[in-house]
Each structure stands twice: as C-alpha cells, then as structure tokens.
Amino acid sequence: MYQKILLAVDGSENSIRATEEVIKICQESNHPIQLEVVNALQEVRNSEIVLQQVKPDDVRRDGELRIQPNEEKLRNANIPYTRTIERGDAGKMIANKANNDAFDLVVIGTRGLNGFQKLVVGSVSTEVIKRANCPVLVVK
Template structure:
C-alpha cells in the first residue's frame, strides 16, 4: 500500500491530469500526496524574452513565483480529486533531479508523472522527464497518460 505519493507538476494542463490521478490514488489509499515543482530562477530580462518566445507556454516563466503558483493550482486539482493530506514542495533544479531527490527525501512509495515528452522527437533524442524518472527513481513510478501522443 502506498503511504506517500509524490507527483510532479509544472503548472500545465497536462501535469494537472497527472496530479488528479495521483490525488485520486492518494484518496483511495489514505496516502500523503506531495505536489512537487522544479524551477530555475531567471533574471527579469531573460524571463520577459522567454515569455515573448513561449507564447501560450509563458506561464512556465512568468509571474513572481511561478513554481508556487503552479503548486497552488495543483493543490486545487488535488483537493477536487479527493486528496486530504497534501504537502507542497518547490525545489530549484532540473525536473528529473528534483523529482528523484524529493522522492528519496520524502520516502515516497510512488512517483507520478505525466507522459508528455515520451512521444516527441526531442524526448527521443534528449530524454524526457517521464523516461528519465522511470530509470532513476528508487520507488515505483506511474506514468499517467496526459496527452494523446499525436
């Protein structure tokens, strides 16, 4: 039985699908749900330039505290899915490193991520978060189908 479930979110709609799946599982098992978001701080000039280039994906770099904003929104999804015992963790660093390290620190029994990136060319060439997490994590990993893969 899972006692601690850690799920990664970046504030995107697809990551919230993974959060909802993890929250439902946490509610069903009585597990603590840890919502995790990795971030890399940016200078304001770089943040503005990146937001201009990213367009619809600007949420990843805009705002005063993007990781905290993503976690607050993820908490709402988790509560809606039935999770009761929820902890938040915003950590500086690469997403894979942060998720694997947090899973170890929090003694997570299950690490949940979305499948975004698994079917992309960039994901195949550079490695995707779900793929890399599944190879590095020392606990069970659940990859939730959050995209159509097309």
C-alpha cells in the same frame, strides 16, 4: 499499499491528469496517504537575467501560479498534501527527492511545459524513471 506519494506537477494538462490519478489512489486507499506535491523550477542563468531581465522571484511566482490548478483539484477532493517548490534540473531533483525521502510512488505526467520538453517528449519523466528507486506512474 502506498503510504508516501510524491506528485510532480507543473500545471500542464498531463500534470493535471497525474493529479487526478493521485486523487483516485488516495480516495480508494483504506489508510491515510502522505502526499507531497513538488514543482521543479529551472535555474535562472545569469545570461537569462541579463538578456530577458528575468528575476528569480518572478520564476518562483510563475511556478506557484502554474501549479494552482493542481492544488485546486486536491483541495476540492479534500486530499491533504504538503507542497515543495525546488530549483534545479527537474528530473534529477524529483528522483533524488523520491530516493532521499523514501517515497513509495512517484506520479508524473508524460511531458510538461518547458521549451526543452517540447523538443524531447518526456525527458523529465524518463529521467525520473531511470533514477528513482521506487515505482513511477507516468500519466498521459
């Protein structure tokens, strides 16, 4: 069935549920699955650095802290995975990664943590569905 799965996470409740679905898929598989966990960090704009004194390293550290619950679930289930933290537009980055690295499936929550997503429900997952060449499992 699936040999390569890309799990997009951000630590949100929907992201945790997406992780739980991936665990089920991996545990029910008759063969090993190559799992990559990806977290997309929004680029820090110069205006944010000046106005809010946001440092790029703080954004990366915050991203790593947010996805710890996802990684803890995978470790507790003994699911091997690799982790990637990328910067950029989340929807485009996840879809491009899925396409460029020939993933068989992308698993993503319906909506995440950033402020824009709270206004436009599912904007990242919708972008991934439109752009990815492989199946996308959206978990709510």
